[in-house]
Every structure is written in C-alpha cells, then in structure tokens.
Amino acid sequence: MSSPLRDEELEATLRDLGARLAYPMPTRLADAVRARLGAPRPMRAGWRALVPALVTAAFLLLVVAAGVPGARATAGELLGLRGIDIFRVPAVPTSGPGVETAIPGERVTLAAARAGVSFTVRVPASPILGTPDLVYLDVSAGAERVTLVYRDRRGIPRSSVAGVSAIVVEFRGTVDEQLFAKAAGPGTRIERVNVNGGRGYWMEGEPHLFFYRDANGAIRDETLRLAGNTLLWEQDGVTLRLEANVTKDEALAIASSLR
Amino acid sequence: MAGVPGAKTDSAEGRLTEDRELVERARHGDQEAYGALVTRYQGVAARTAYVITGSDADAEEAAQDAFVKAYYALDRFRPDAPFRPWLLRIVANEAINRRKAAGRRPTVALSLAEDRPSPDTALSPEGAALAGERRELVLGALQRMRDEDRLVIAYRYFFDLSEAEMATALGVARGTVKSRLSRALARLRAVLEAEPARE
Numbered sequence: 144m145s146s147p148l149r150d151e152e153l154e155a156t157l158r159d160l161g162a163r164l165a166y167p168m169p170t171r172l173a174d175a176v177r178a179r180l181g182a183p184r185p186m187r188a189g190w191r192a193l194v195p196a197l198v199t200a201a202f203l204l205l206v207v208a209a210g211v212p213g214a215r216a217t218a219g220e221l222l223g224l225r226g227i228d229i230f231r232v233p234a235v236p237t238s239g240p241g242v243e244t245a246i247p248g249e250r251v252t253l254a255a256a257r258a259g260v261s262f263t264v265r266v267p268a269s270p271i272l273g274t275p276d277l278v279y280l281d282v283s284a285g286a287e288r289v290t291l292v293y294r295d296r297r298g299i300p301r302s303s304v305a306g307v308s309a310i311v312v313e314f315r316g317t318v319d320e321q322l323f324a325k326a327a328g329p330g331t332r333i334e335r336v337n338v339n340g341g342r343g344y345w346m347e348g349e350p351h352l353f354f355y356r357d358a359n360g361a362i363r364d365e366t367l368r369l370a371g372n373t374l375l376w377e378q379d380g381v382t383l384r385l386e387a388n389v390t391k392d393e394a395l396a397i398a399s400s401l402r
Numbered sequence: 403m404a405g406v407p408g409a410k411t412d413s414a415e416g417r418l419t420e421d422r423e424l425v426e427r428a429r430h431g432d433q434e435a436y437g438a439l440v441t442r443y444q445g446v447a448a449r450t451a452y453v454i455t456g457s458d459a460d461a462e463e464a465a466q467d468a469f470v471k472a473y474y475a476l477d478r479f480r481p482d483a484p485f486r487p488w489l490l491r492i493v494a495n496e497a498i499n500r501r502k503a504a505g506r507r508p509t510v511a512l513s514l515a516e517d518r519p520s521p522d523t524a525l526s527p528e529g530a531a532l533a534g535e536r537r538e539l540v541l542g543a544l545q546r547m548r549d550e551d552r553l554v555i556a557y558r559y560f561f562d563l564s565e566a567e568m569a570t571a572l573g574v575a576r577g578t579v580k581s582r583l584s585r586a587l588a589r590l591r592a593v594l595e596a597e598p599a600r601e
Binding site: 148152153157158161168170174175179180 | 436470512515537559587
C-alpha cells in the first residue's frame with residue numbers, strides 16, 4: 144500500500160477483519176465445563192457456613208469424575224504438558240520449557256526466600272533430596288510462595304514433564320479460606336494421610352490441577368508440575384506439597400524431615 | 403443466543419439481569435445455571451482466546467479452563483457487576499499464560515474465514531480488492547503485535563466492548579482504556595509502516 148491508512152480506514156479495516164476471522168465456534172463447552180466441575184460446589188449451604196468444617200477438614204478435595212470422554216482425554220493430556228498458570232510468569236531464559244519456566248516467581252537464594260515471606264520456610268533434611276538446586280520466590284498478586292526445585296536425585300526418576308526429580312512448594316493461605324479442588328483423571332488415587340501430626344493427602348497417578356484459596360481469599364489454581372505423586376499437607380498455617388515420583392512412605396519420610 | 407436456557411430478552415439490560423440471576427444461582431451450587439452462562443458466553447470467550455492464541459484448539463481449551471476457574475472464583479465476583487468482562491479477563495489471562503507456557507512465539511497465526519458472507523458485495527471489484535488488500539496487511543501486522551495490544555484492539559473493534567467493559571476485561575482504570583487503545587493503534591501503525599506489502 145502506497146500511503147498510510149487514514150484513521151477511519153484503519154478502524155474500518157479492523158472492524159472488517161474482526162468480522163471475518165476464522166474463530167472457533169464451540170457449541171458444547173457447557174457440557175465439558177460441567178463435567179469438570181464434578182460434584183456440586185460445596186458453597187451450596189453458604190460458603191461462610193462451611194468455614195468451620197473446612198478448618199477441621201483443612202482441605203476439601205473435589206475429585207472430578209471422568210466426564211465427557213473426548214473432553215476428558217484432551218484435558219488429561221494437557222494437564223501434564225502445558226503448565227498453565229494464572230500467575231504471572233517472568234520470561235526466564237531457559238533451555239526450553241520445563242519446570243523452571245512454569246514456576247511462578249523469581250529465582251532467589253534460600254535466604255532471600257526466607258526473608259521474603261511471612262512464614263517459616265522449611266527445607267527437607269532428607270539425605271535423598273539434599274540441598275535444593277533452585278529456589279523460587281513468588282510474592283506477586285498477594286501470593287506468598289516458595290518453591291524448592293531438586294533436579295537430578297539418585298533413586299528418584301526425573302519427571303518426564305518437567306525434567307526434575309522433585310519440587311517442594313510452600314505457600315501461605317489461611318486454612319479456613321482454602322478450598323482445594325483437584326481436577327484429576329480417573330487414574331488418580333487420593334488417600335488421606337497423617338503428616339507430621341496434621342492432615343494431608345497423598346495423590347498418586349495422573350497429573351493434577353487443584354484450586355485453593357490464598358491468604359486473601361482469592362481463588363488460585365495450581366498445576367502440579369511433575370505429573371507424578373504428590374503429598375499435600377498443612378503445617379503451622381502453611382500449605383506444603385511435595386511432588387516426586389517416590390512411594391508414599393518415602394514422601395512421608397521426606398515430609399517428616401522438614402526443618 | 404438462541405437456545406440459551408432462561409434467555410428471555412436480547413436487550414443489554416435484560417441480559418445483565420439474567421446474568422445476575424444465573425450468577426447468583428451458580429454461586430449457590432446450581433450447575434445448570436452456570437451451564438447457561440457458559441452457553442451464553444462460550445462464543446465470545448473462545449473468540450477472545452483465539453485472538454491471543456491463534457489456534458482453535460488452544461482457544462477452546464483456554465476458554466474451558468477459564469470457565470472452570472471462573473466458577474470457583476464466583477465468590478469474589480461482585481454480584482452487581484457485569485459478568486462478561488469479568489469472565490473475559492480470566493479468559494485472556496488463561497490464553498496469555500497458555501502462550502507463555504508453550505514458549506511464546508513472536509507471531510500468532512490468525513486465519514480469515516473464507517466462507518463468511520462478504521460485506522464487500524456493495525463495493526466495486528476494485529474497491530473489494532483494495533479492502534481485501536488492507537485486510538491482509540492489517541492482519542499481518544496484528545499477528546506480529548504483543549498479545550496485550552492485539553487484545554485491546556480486538557475488544558474495541560472486533561467485539562465492540564464498551565469502555566467500562568474494556569476497563570474490567572483489561573483490569574485497568576476506566577480512564578486508562580483510551581490511552582491503552584491509542585498506544586496499541588500507534589504500535590499497529592508502526593508495524594504496518596515498517597513492513598509495507600511485499601510485492
């Protein structure tokens with residue numbers, strides 16, 4: 144085009160374009176969404192009324208049953224691969240997509256992470272894990288979260304999804320404001336376990352996604368990064384989770400080694 | 403909007419009232435009501451996500467994820483606020499994060515539908531050719547813009563959002579919408595002028 148478009152021409156062209164894009168035209172999204180919502184929301188009786196129950200239960204897990212077969216399979220495949228997240232992820236230069244690009248926050252030293260949050264950051268003393276290789280601190284948008292990344296650990300298979308052996312995630316959330324809802328495939332098994340005297344959940348099987356309430360009561364979601372076994376528990380007002388392809392007993396041993 | 407359960411009116415006001423009722427029911431665990439909201443807004447949600455991702459599959463999945471998240475976030479939705487822009491903000495975040503997680507490519511591939519009824523029929527053959535050429539040029543430039551710029555342009559010119567809706571959907575103060583849009587347009591022009599039509 145020889146001369147620049149006038150404003151009206153540009154605007155008319157944009158409107159024209161907008162009417163002509165080959166948009167997807169979903170027609171049955173409602174079914175797929177409902178299938179993923181699974182059980183009715185626990186807020187049925189009024190969210191506030193349920194707070195005491197949640198305090199007791201610590202976390203409420205909503206296991207989403209297998210829904211529409213096609214949609215379920217797609218979602219299941221994606222959960223493991225995409226590492227989607229509602230947090231802002233800085234464009235950290237890395238050698239390809241991996242856990243590091245998917246972890247919210249910035250890479251910091253352990254000391255900086257400890258200084259950056261209002262809770263006590265605990266680190267496993269388990270010799271299997273040793274010292275974390277990378278530490279991430281996320282304090283964006285009201286979050287307070289520390290992620291410890293363990294790359295290669297003898298005896299722990301590296302996750303095919305993220306290429307690391309284990310991660311430990313610790314974040315602040317008032318328990319009575321938290322709601323966990325884990326969108327799991329039919330292959331996921333969940334078991335209630337006792338971790339360091341408190342209630343926890345051991346999840347085995349397929350990749351997971353869960354929702355929780357942060358310290359401000361805002362709903363957040365988390366994609367479990369390693370698509371493997373996960374131990375999720377609450378301790379001193381902090382929610383912790385260990386993701387690693389270890390057995391339940393090994394996970395519990397790691398959890399009990401937190402210092 | 404055909405076939406939307408509970409949709410009795412097309413007026414903007416009527417829609418807001420219906421949305422409010424549906425949101426209120428969904429908030430109390432009525433998944434049918436939420437399904438009606440999904441049906442009502444699946445189109446604009448998928449279109450918004452498509453403008454970001456340039457992929458049908460990604461757009462539908464981003465929209466689906468956004469609806470699931472929005473459901474669990476209904477408690478912090480202000481009941482007197484309009485649902486659509488609030489939803490779109492979640493959709494756009496979802497789509498942008500999906501692009502980032504995939505290792506954001508510098509361009510997205512948006513396609514034109516070949517079989518859309520053409521508003522060019524009233525134009526002379528030369529006029530239609532010129533319009534077609536402009537479309538290609540502007541589309542080419544849009545595809546190279548930042549997601550956020552493409553989004554603000556789409557909200558305004560593709561989906562006709564009001565300024566208030568844009569403010570909510572973009573998560574900015576209402577007074578900021580105009581400047582966001584004019585900066586996006588300025589960058590669009592810069593891309594257009596930097597890379598004139600090959601040929």
